[in-house]
Amino acid sequence: MHMNPEDGTRVMTTTTRKSTHRKPLEILLEALVRVAGYSAVVFVALIFIFLMREALPTFNEISISELFSRRWYPIEDYFGTLPLLTGSLVITLGAALIAVPFGLMTAVYISEIAPRWLREFLKPLVEVLGGIPSVVLGFLGILVLAPLVREILHIPTGLTAFTGAVLLAGMAIPTIVSVAEDALDTVPKSYRDAALALGATRWQTIWRITVPAARSGVLTATMLGIGRAIGETMTVMMVTGNAPQIASGLSAIFMPLRTMTATIAAEMGEVANGSVHYHALFYIGLALFLISLTVNLTASAVLFRARRRSERLLS
Amino acid sequence: MYSPHMHSLNHCRHFVALTIATIILCACSSIQQQTKDEIPVIDNILTNKGSDTIVNLALAWAEAYHEVRPDVNISVTGGGSGTGIAAMINNTVDIANASRRMKDKEIANAKENGITPVEFVIASDGIAVIVHPDNPIDRLTMQQVADIFSGKINNWTEVGGEDRPIVRLSREVNSGTHVYFLEAVVRMGDKKDEALFSTSTLLLPSSEGITAEIAQNRNAIGYEGLGYVTDAVKTIALAVDDTRPYVSPTVETVMDSSYPVSRSLYMYTPGEPRGTTKDYLDWIFGPDAQAIVKSLGFVPLK
Numbered sequence: 001m002h003m004n005p006e007d008g009t010r011v012m013t014t015t016t017r018k019s020t021h022r023k024p025l026e027i028l029l030e031a032l033v034r035v036a037g038y039s040a041v042v043f044v045a046l047i048f049i050f051l052m053r054e055a056l057p058t059f060n061e062i063s064i065s066e067l068f069s070r071r072w073y074p075i076e077d078y079f080g081t082l083p084l085l086t087g088s089l090v091i092t093l094g095a096a097l098i099a100v101p102f103g104l105m106t107a108v109y110i111s112e113i114a115p116r117w118l119r120e121f122l123k124p125l126v127e128v129l130g131g132i133p134s135v136v137l138g139f140l141g142i143l144v145l146a147p148l149v150r151e152i153l154h155i156p157t158g159l160t161a162f163t164g165a166v167l168l169a170g171m172a173i174p175t176i177v178s179v180a181e182d183a184l185d186t187v188p189k190s191y192r193d194a195a196l197a198l199g200a201t202r203w204q205t206i207w208r209i210t211v212p213a214a215r216s217g218v219l220t221a222t223m224l225g226i227g228r229a230i231g232e233t234m235t236v237m238m239v240t241g242n243a244p245q246i247a248s249g250l251s252a253i254f255m256p257l258r259t260m261t262a263t264i265a266a267e268m269g270e271v272a273n274g275s276v277h278y279h280a281l282f283y284i285g286l287a288l289f290l291i292s293l294t295v296n297l298t299a300s301a302v303l304f305r306a307r308r309r310s311e312r313l314l315s
Numbered sequence: 316m317y318s319p320h321m322h323s324l325n326h327c328r329h330f331v332a333l334t335i336a337t338i339i340l341c342a343c344s345s346i347q348q349q350t351k352d353e354i355p356v357i358d359n360i361l362t363n364k365g366s367d368t369i370v371n372l373a374l375a376w377a378e379a380y381h382e383v384r385p386d387v388n389i390s391v392t393g394g395g396s397g398t399g400i401a402a403m404i405n406n407t408v409d410i411a412n413a414s415r416r417m418k419d420k421e422i423a424n425a426k427e428n429g430i431t432p433v434e435f436v437i438a439s440d441g442i443a444v445i446v447h448p449d450n451p452i453d454r455l456t457m458q459q460v461a462d463i464f465s466g467k468i469n470n471w472t473e474v475g476g477e478d479r480p481i482v483r484l485s486r487e488v489n490s491g492t493h494v495y496f497l498e499a500v501v502r503m504g505d506k507k508d509e510a511l512f513s514t515s516t517l518l519l520p521s522s523e524g525i526t527a528e529i530a531q532n533r534n535a536i537g538y539e540g541l542g543y544v545t546d547a548v549k550t551i552a553l554a555v556d557d558t559r560p561y562v563s564p565t566v567e568t569v570m571d572s573s574y575p576v577s578r579s580l581y582m583y584t585p586g587e588p589r590g591t592t593k594d595y596l597d598w599i600f601g602p603d604a605q606a607i608v609k610s611l612g613f614v615p616l617k
Contacts, residue, residue, distance in 0.1 A: 073511055075488050083514070142524065147531050156480040156534045159517055238524065241517035242487070256517050266487045266520055 051289055054282035061276045067283070072244040072258070074267065074277045081284060086247040087161070087257035088288075091236060094165030094253050095172060095229040100222050102169070103176030104211075107221070110177065111184035112206050123181065130174030138238030141167045146239055153254065159241035161257040167235050172225035179224055183217020184210060216303050223299040227292055230261075237262035260284045359591050361389045365399020365412030368491060368540060369580055372438065373412055375607050380598060387591055396491050403585050404428055409592050411583040414440070414491035430585045437599055439614040441541040441569035441577040442496060445526075445548040447533040452476045454552040454561040457503055457575060463536060464501050466513025471534075483516040484525045484537035495578050496538055541569065542612030569614040577614065 058067070062079050069080030110122050145166065146158030153162075187210050195205040211218060241256025244263075264281050271278045363373055370393040377389035399411035404425045417425075417432060425432050444460055446452060455463075455474060462468040464483055471479045486493045502508035519525050522543040529535045530547035541564055544550060552561035555575050568574035588596050598604055605615040 071511075071514065073488065075494065076509075076511065078511075142527055146528070150532065157482040157517065157528070157532055159519075159528060237520055242519065243515050243517050245514040256515065258518070266518070 048289065051282060051286045055279060055286040058276075058279040058283040061279060067280075070246055072263070074280065077276070079276070079280050081260075081280075081287070083244040083246050084258055084260045084263050084284065085287070086252075087240075087244070088230065088259040088261070088291075090247040090252050090257060091161045091164045091168065091240060091259055092226065092230045094161060095168035096222075096226050098165060098169035099172040099176060099225050099229070103173045103221070103225060104180055104218065106173065106177045107180035107184060107218075108206055108211065111181045112210060113202075123178075126174050126177045130171070130178065132171075134171065134232060134234040135238075137167050137171065138235040141235060141239035155254050157241065157256060159239055159256050160254050161240055161247070162253045164236045164240035164257075164259075165253065167239060168229040168232055171232060171235065172229045175228050176221045176225040179221035180214070180218050183214040183221065186217070187213045215306060219299060219303055219306075223295060226295060230292060230295070231288070233259075233261040233265045237265055242266065260288050264288075359387045361387065361410065361591055361595060362392075362408045363389055363410045363412065363582075364392045364394060364402050364408045366396040366414040366491060366580070367393045368414040368440065369412040369437075372580075372608060372611050372613060375611060376599060376604055379603065379607060380595060383598065383603075384594070387595065389595070400432075400583065403432060403583055404430060406430060406585055409584065410595075413581045413583060414578070415494060416581065417583065425585070432583045432585065433587055435582045435584070435596060435599075436579045436616065437582050438580045438605075438608045438616060439569055439577050440580055441564045441566070441574055441614060442492065442500075442538055443541055443544050443564040444536065444538050444551040444553060444576075445529055445544060446536050446551060447529055447531075448547070448549045449533055450476065450549065452551065453549065454554070456554050456557050457500060458556065460551075460553065461501050461503055461510070464496075464512055464516065465510045466515065477533075479534045481536060482528075482532060482534040483513060484528055484535055485512060485516050485518055486522065486525070486539070487518050487520055492538075492540060496576075499576060499578070500538075540612075541566070541614070544612075566609060566612075566614050570617060580613070 066079055068082050069078070070082050071078040071080045072083050106126070110119050110126075114122060141163055142159075146163050148158070149155070149160065149163050149166075150158035191209055191213055192205055195209045196202075200208070236259050240259065240262065242258045242262055243256040244258040245255060247253075247255065247257055264284055267277070268281055271281060363377065370391065373391045377391050380387065380389060396413040396415055399408065400413055400417055400421050402408040403411035404421065406428065411432075417434070422432060444455065450471070452471065452474060459468065459474050463474070463481055464485070466483075468474060469481055471477050471481055485496070488494075497512065498504065501512060502510050517528075519528070522539045525537045525539055526543070526545055526548055529537050536551075544564075550564050552563045553575055554561040560573075562568050562574045564574050564576070569577045582596070582599075584592060584596070600616065608615040
């Protein structure tokens with residue numbers, strides 16, 4: 001970046017002149033901004049410490065092999081978390097498989113293809129969709145989607161992982177569309193113009209130029225969407241049937257499954273403070289925390305590497 | 316209205332607490348009636364806490380009792396049988412509600428705190444096994460129901476029905492009804508039996524969820540308290556074994572003990588009840604309070 005030396009000096013003199021009476025306020029504001037900035041880190045650390053404190057006794061009370069056994073039935077002291085882990089994974093993966101392609105396609109359509117008037121109508125509409133409370137989606141799921149799923153797919157019950165995945169995808173899509181569309185929107189027009197001028201078709205421009213240029217934003221969108229899906233509780237508790245069976249094989253998506261979040265929500269209310277069951281629920285919470293941390297760290301690592309590569313290419 | 320679905324939501328407890336707060340609001344009235352030869356009672360606010368199954372009944376009683384004795388105010392909260400019993404052990408409530416008996420461990424805990432819990436059976440609750448109205452099955456033996464829920468029977472043909480898979484529905488594990496059904500039906504009252512619900516049993520957070528699924532799914536079977544049964548589902552007549560008569564669940568059959576799956580609902584007090592607590596419990600066993608039991612779909616004492 002170039003700086004006009006004349007402008008620079010003028011700016012400097014203004015600050016020195018004004019700094020005498022603005023200083024106390026500025027210091028205060030700076031401190032406030034700093035506190036706000038660090039608070040997120042502090043809160044995450046505090047939550048992590050709390051989770052660790054409540055979850056660690058689990059390892060004294062339940063053996064590791066039992067924690068990963070195949071049966072979850074806490075009132076009779078069966079604490080196998082494998083069904084809950086696989087249940088959460090299947091439902092989240094299912095939701096991601098539906099939401100990511102669909103969300104990205106919607107974002108591309110809104111940002112690149114739709115005419116201006118349609119775009120200004122669609123974007124707010126998608127954001128309204130994101131504001132629907134999850135419990136309302138859960139009701140829709142029980143009353144409308146679950147019977148449909150049962151009849152169309154001819155399966156014994158509609159309260160399955162698939163129903164949950166579809167609803168979770170519905171909740172993740174607005175996040176994905178909104179963030180990805182913003183990212184696509186910031187790609188300079190000159191990129192598209194250059195591609196088209198070189199003879200690329202519209203599809204080639206979108207697929208080879210615009211989307212890769214907005215890559216980091218698109219990846220953030222995907223991660224936020226998946227994050228929303230894995231942490232969602234109310235909807236999955238209402239429509240997935242909550243049966244703690246091990247998900248194995250592709251057919252698992254059409255079975256009733258129990259997620260980690262639903263387990264905590266359903267059982268925490270009546271569990272005695274400090275009991276084995278109580279600690280086991282915190283252990284599940286800790287596992288969820290670590291999973292989402294891993295997802296986020298992986299995403300930032302991928303982003304970081306991608307940015308370094310693009311910087312190398314540009315220099 | 317307080318609906319059974321809300322049992323699953325934590326904030327429902329605040330809701331209940333709010334409802335109760337309105338009852339207490341009229342507390343300002345001073346002691347107008349003197350209770351016979353006793354010294355004037357000072358502690359005429361009773362606290363009553365526990366089972367979510369009982370909370371509707373306890374609320375209705377508290378309201379009705381306030382009409383009879385305007386000087387007594389009763390605050391009722393839910394939270395679950397375990398919560399109420401824990402509060403009683405810590406001596407923070409006057410009466411604990413429970414849809415199950417206290418466990419030996421809980422009684423031992425109470426005695427350590429110098430409290431001897433006293434048990435009162437206040438009403439009964441029949442538990443109905445329910446299916447879709449179009450399901451041709453209308454009667455089962457207890458053994459068949461146990462085999463269905465433990466996963467030994469997986470198709471309706473095995474109990475004489477249509478060729479359809481069986482979808483089992485249950486309340487969540489923290490429900491007193493779930494625990495009762497496990498002990499009394501799946502294990503058929505055998506304490507040494509270690510049978511569990513099949514892992515494919517759907518655990519739904521509310522009785523309404525169970526009703527909704529059964530009302531639209533011909534494969535489904537479930538159970539719920541008699542007070543929650545609606546016309547959208549069909550109740551199954553049960554027999555202890557196939558030599559005994561099949562009995563449908565109604566308030567009458569639960570009262571005369573011919574229906575095999577019913578449980579008592581309890582109140583516990585820390586030590587022998589005295590003063591206002593005793594008056595209230597005496598009133599609960601009287602005809603007015605027991606009439607309220609029946610109107611809410613529970614089964615009154617004989």
